[in-house]
Amino acid sequence: MPDGAAQLLAALRNPDGGFPPSAGGASEPEPTALAAIALDDADARQWLMDHQRSDGGFVVGPDKVLNDSPTPLAALALAPGAGRERALDYVVAHQAPALGADDRIPHDPNTRGWGWTSMTFGWVEPSARALLVLKLLRPKAEQIADGNAVMSDRECHGGGWNYGNKQVFGTLYEPFLQTTAAGLLSVQDRTDGIRERAIAVIGRLWRAEPGGLGLGQASAALHAVDRADADLDAQLTALVTGTKLFGDVVALAWTVIALGDAIDLLRIRPA
């Protein structure tokens, strides 16, 4: 654990018990959920319970744009019980609508995944986090098959993921470090090669993409699959020491998760 990373994160807590995306902001579900996981933090969990909607979801956004993508992370952060189950019910009931076939952005129109916001396309990161949490907490959910199909469909040539499709207008798009890390966490149980390709992509990209969020999430993904990279962790540690990750709470929380005990919560156990 980088010196003081957990303390840096804890110091960004708001008086209401929640965590903001960056220092001084209002508490929001995603950073609060990640901080609750990273720090095993009762106050953050209480904030989540206080802000869970009656439908089980956790949202941010104006009335017509409800970003419900933090809900899977909040489910993972909550203690076992009714709140967690309602959050999981929300996740299985709120997949993205299927988008029709489009030659410009070829994809499997039978897949759905999960979007950042209600009623929009299923994107890699929100799909990956929903898939991960369902595999961890509701492993018999039928939506897992769709989630796995989405991750296969969106996988870039050679492995890994960017934020969306692997091809647009006939041009292949390359994977990103951070989204590949999110994807690896969600497919860590698969034995069809997709996991190994993602590990290789992370190994190829992490030196070229030295941002705190990417490195923190990549470290977490590699630790989750027991393939930690000491050099990556050293670079992440140096970045935390040198920049405090610029007060990015989500990046700090992933770092603390990656290098602390909380990583065990993200490991998918064989059935």
Place this chain on the structure above:
Amino acid sequence: MNRLFHRQMSRRRFLLRAAELGLATGAVGLGIGAILERIPRSPWDTRAFPPPGRATVAVLKAASYSGDLEQTVMEGLRLVGADVSGASVLLKPNMVEFDPSSVINTDPRLVAATVAVMKRMGARLVTVAEGPGHRRDTQYIVAKSGLRDLLRDVDAPFLDLNIAGLTRVPIRSNWTQLGELWLPTDVVEADIVVSMPKMKTHHWGGVTLSLKNMFGTVPGRIYGWPKNVLHFAGLHDSILDVASTVHPDIAIVDGIVGMEGDGPIKGTAIMAGHLVFGRDPVAVDATAARLMGVDASRVDYIADAGRFLGQARPELIMQVGEDPERSATPFKLRPEFQGLRSGSSVQTPPANAAGG
């Protein structure tokens, strides 16, 4: 009333008052909202947007990012009458993502030069801010692009708009029916917002310039990556609603090296050799499009912006510096956008993208 006071009142007070109004009307109840949604609305309120007047746009030669870039920026801002004295200035470059082998971004050297010029012109505070549309890891982009080091040299902070504190504001026009936006408070409260796009083609919209560049002010943690809500609401409509609400006060287009073909990410570099300056972002985009060999009146969102947001008609734009027609470097366009070419009779498709 001095100019700064007028400027602050016209920008900050409008947005902040609009934010208060939005919260107040939001409390009235869903019943009224449901009724209003059934009443067809004009895309804009003519009382809020009087007919666009004449505009001045400066096109200056700039052969490279080395040399006396600051002098060129200073001259461009002087020619269009920009005044930033005493103001808090927020520079918004295009850093949507980063590829070391490509020219996706507004060149950091131009951004740093503009910071230095703004300070020389008496700006009270200059902040560089961006909310990348494709990447969550903003610090990666800022570091690898070289922007962080250059900003350190000119002593300017960088603000990640994807994680900044937010203010809820009503949208000033009604193209999308989204009704309101959550925008970074720093954007809302800045005295002057400067849109600094890269001169690029765009595979959904034809071209991307200072109006489209405002997508980067909309936070990804609300609207997703790649700001997918805006694409679902319609690219054309969203460009107009975001630009009308944020409304950059100054636009500086990086057309030294642009991107042609499959922009805004996968296109190729083209030496265009110009910077474009103005205080009317619509006029700047119309002029920059001409420099790209594109008829701005055929770019639907620029044409519609010219109806209420700014001046798009060449005969009402006073061009200073280089002549945009004679200085044009025709950018390669995707086949479906050949109709945007000046003099072409080809039809272009509507701009939209739900996935991708």
